Structure formats: C-alpha cells, structure tokens
Amino acid sequence: MSLANTSLLQLLTSYMSAILNTAEKPPVTPKPAVGIKHPSGDKRFKILEVHMKKLQFKQDALIEVLHKAQELFGYLEDDVLLFVSHHLKLPPSRVYGVATFYHFFTLKPQGEHTCVVCMGTACYVKGADKVVAALEKFAKIKPGETTADNKLSLLTARCIGACGIAPAVTYDGQVAAKQSPDDAIAKVKSWM
Template identity: 80%
Template structure:
C-alpha cells in the first residue's frame, strides 16, 4: 500500500468518525447507535434509522456507520445491498418492488417486470426521469404463498400480473 493510499484511507476514516458536514442527522444517528451501545449486531437497526433520516444510504454514510460500529466497510455495504428495503440511491416518490424469488418467478414475475420496464421506460434499479417511480427487484420478499408478489410503497400485493401491476403504476403517473 502506498503512502498516498494510506493517507487517503486515514482521512476518510477521520471524516467518518466525526462527520465534517455538520449535518445534525449524523448526530441523531450517533445517538441512536449509542442507544444500542454501538453493538455490531445492531447494524440492521442502525441502517434502518440512517435510511429514515437520510432517505437513502450513500457511501459516506455507510463509512460513518462502519467507523462508529467498528465494522469493515465491506460488511456494512454487504448488508445494505443484500436487503431490498435498503437503497443506495435517492428513490422516487413511489417504489415498486417485484419479487424474483423462485415461486414468484415460476408464476410470472419475469413478465411483470418486463411490462413495468417497458411502460416506465426504465430498468430495474432505476427511477423515472420525473422522480415519480423507482422500480426494484428483490431476491425474495417472503410471500411465496401469494406469488407472484409485488410491493407497492411497502404494501405487498398478491398474485400480480402484468395487467394488475400496470394498473397500479398508472395510478401514480
């Protein structure tokens, strides 16, 4: 590792420990972490609070959490990207999450996502240009008995088809 790389890492860590922006949300988040005694096993609760405060989990926020909980950044990033309810980019006014788990996929989730992508003119993981709708996929939302399942603004809808999904999305336009 070069001296420049070490210096860069040290300055990023220092910035993460005491966020230079002065944004009060970082202090609120730190109080939340203190309530959990900075325990590493409170990572998911901390990420939820961070997303509630900031709207999404950007890189320097993840580094801040990593430093405060004394966790490797890769672990924090790994958890943040594994669960569909965490997002690393600003989201639209509405979110649509199509479950792509085995049961949902077998029952037509692929057709639902294709129809939504075509209608919204975006790919999964993107937000429409007007900022109205974010389209996401999830590995599994745990609703296999009602497959294919789609989550609209956090509410799970059962047995979705391309037609029912488009009907719901068109209400948001």
C-alpha cells in the same frame, strides 16, 4: 540566570500553547470518538447517533445501524457510511463492504415511489416475469433503475414470503396480491 529561566519558560509556554492549539483544531483524519457532530447540521445524523448510542456503539450492531440509517435517509450515501464508520470505530472498508454485500442496502437514491416485484419461484411460475416485462416497457427502465423524473424505482425481490398469493407486488411497502401486468401498470400509472 533568571533571564535565561524566563526565556526557557516562555519557550515552554509557547510550545505548550502551540500543542494545545493543534489539539483544539479539528483533526485532519476524523477521530473515532463519540459526539462528533455532522457539519451539515442535518438532524437525521443526530437521530442515527442516538440509535448507535442505544446499541452501545457495539461493532457487531453494524447491520442494525445501517438498517436505521437507510430508514432515515432512504439510501446509504458515502457521507452516512463514513459517519457510521467513525462512530463504531470500524474501518470505512468494513462498513462499505457490509453495505454492498447485502441486497437490502442501496447506495443509490430511490425514486418517490417504489414498485418491488417479487421474483420468488412461486411468483415466477405464476407470471411475475411478465409483470416485470410490462413494467419495464411502460416505465422504460430496467429493474434496479429509477425513472428520469425521479418518480418511480422499479425493483425485484428474491422472495417476500407471500407465495400463497402469487404473484405479489409491493407498492410503496404495501403488498398486493395476485397482480397481473395490467394491475401493475394501472397502479404505477396513478403515481405518474
């Protein structure tokens, strides 16, 4: 009787420990839980997590979180999107869907310098298309692309609201007024 009891107990204990062991192991599909560290040990993930915590991991804050992520990493790679998806408990499809819907988010790494030509109507009628054409010819890339040496990304914007000083070009975040094709090339040349 007692023997049988012992063996039952042993069996139970081994079962229990087996269950406990599996629970301790990292789950195959990452659990949507707070506090998952990113295996790379990159500190930026920690900063992003703190930011999400500040927003109380609210699902409707997804766009704010992606803004922060892009600010930290420069672009949104799959790893970052998955990290956000786990923490906000949103399906990856939803996070990816939002990241690809909005023009402001980029899923490709940018070059060392960015040159954004405004293509709003006011800039367009004042010759922004000629600025883009000149830059395309000079850097041998199309808008949305980065040069092979990773120095320059050429982008176009819908309208940056600087219509009074058209055509406007944003060099590394600084808006410059009334740019001619020569102005733009001179500025970009100084980066190369």
